[in-house]
Amino acid sequence: MTLAFVAVILLYLASSAGYLAFLFVQKKVLHRWSYAAMMAGFLFHTGLLGYQSISLGYFPIHNLHQTLLFSAWTLAGVYLFLKYKYHLKILGAYTAPLVTFIVIQAYFIPKVPVEQAAVFKSIWLIIHVVTIFIGEASLALACGTGILYLIQEHGIKSKTNRFFLKRLPSLQLLDSTGYAFIVIGFTMLTIGLISGFVYAQSVWGRFWSWNPKEIWSCITWLFYAALLHERLVAGWRGRRSAIMAIIGFAAILFTFLGVNLFLEGHHNAFTKW
Numbered sequence: 001m002t003l004a005f006v007a008v009i010l011l012y013l014a015s016s017a018g019y020l021a022f023l024f025v026q027k028k029v030l031h032r033w034s035y036a037a038m039m040a041g042f043l044f045h046t047g048l049l050g051y052q053s054i055s056l057g058y059f060p061i062h063n064l065h066q067t068l069l070f071s072a073w074t075l076a077g078v079y080l081f082l083k084y085k086y087h088l089k090i091l092g093a094y095t096a097p098l099v100t101f102i103v104i105q106a107y108f109i110p111k112v113p114v115e116q117a118a119v120f121k122s123i124w125l126i127i128h129v130v131t132i133f134i135g136e137a138s139l140a141l142a143c144g145t146g147i148l149y150l151i152q153e154h155g156i157k158s159k160t161n162r163f164f165l166k167r168l169p170s171l172q173l174l175d176s177t178g179y180a181f182i183v184i185g186f187t188m189l190t191i192g193l194i195s196g197f198v199y200a201q202s203v204w205g206r207f208w209s210w211n212p213k214e215i216w217s218c219i220t221w222l223f224y225a226a227l228l229h230e231r232l233v234a235g236w237r238g239r240r241s242a243i244m245a246i247i248g249f250a251a252i253l254f255t256f257l258g259v260n261l262f263l264e265g266h267h268n269a270f271t272k273w
Contacts, residue, residue: 012076015099038079061129065111086177094144124198142178145177150239151168189224193218
């Protein structure tokens with residue numbers, strides 16, 4: 001499957017190059033080519049994950065290599081799905097390089113063997129992981145939209161750099177799309193946390209154990225809950241919402257990587273990092 005893995009990387013690299021060229025040239029053919037390359041990469045990526053699942057006999061998310069590979073697949077899939085709904089073509093210049101970077105990291109990370117266990121085959125674990133990763137992918141896109149918003153806002157206010165002003169969508173579109181991504185991501189995180197509690201009850205006999213991963217996951221959830229509340233009640237819009245989306249994704253990255261690398265807990269037993 002090494003050749004399939006390399007094919008995935010090359011297709012994502014081609015998509016990244018195309019989207020970055022589209023940022024400068026703004027030709028529709030570049031966007032179509034970039035989107036097609038990402039779609040092809042996603043399909044190869046899907047086949048790679050399917051092969052791993054069948055050969056291993058369980059859902060492959062139990063070491064850093066597998067987790068990064070699955071997170072990149074989720075991010076690519078969520079972008080491909082949401083791109084047409086929200087018509088934010090330029091977001092591919094953020095998403096494709098990020099997906100490519102994650103996949104390349106996964107390729108070079110040692111594949112630590114994981115002992116098979118019956119708990120790995122729980123349907124609640126699969127629901128928990130899939131919904132959490134879809135939510136985090138949506139919030140990664142919200143972060144990217146927030147970055148684009150700040151760049152565009154700076155260009156409008158400074159009136160010195162018209163490069164992005166001509167190429168990025170309006171502030172209103174970026175703000176509304178970022179909000180939609182946050183709503184989707186928050187909803188999926190909520191489902192993921194609930195299914196995680198059910199899974200924990202079935203495996204460890206308790207819903208909550210004050211595990212660092214659980215604590216930081218709930219902190220992240222509360223952060224986005226507060227963001228949505230303030231947007232609906234206090235009218236948070238634009239710059240403030242964009243900055244909070246970026247900070248929130250930084251918290252997700254710490255929960256995703258930092259907790260497993262630096263803190264102990266039973267999640268580490270399931271992800272041999």
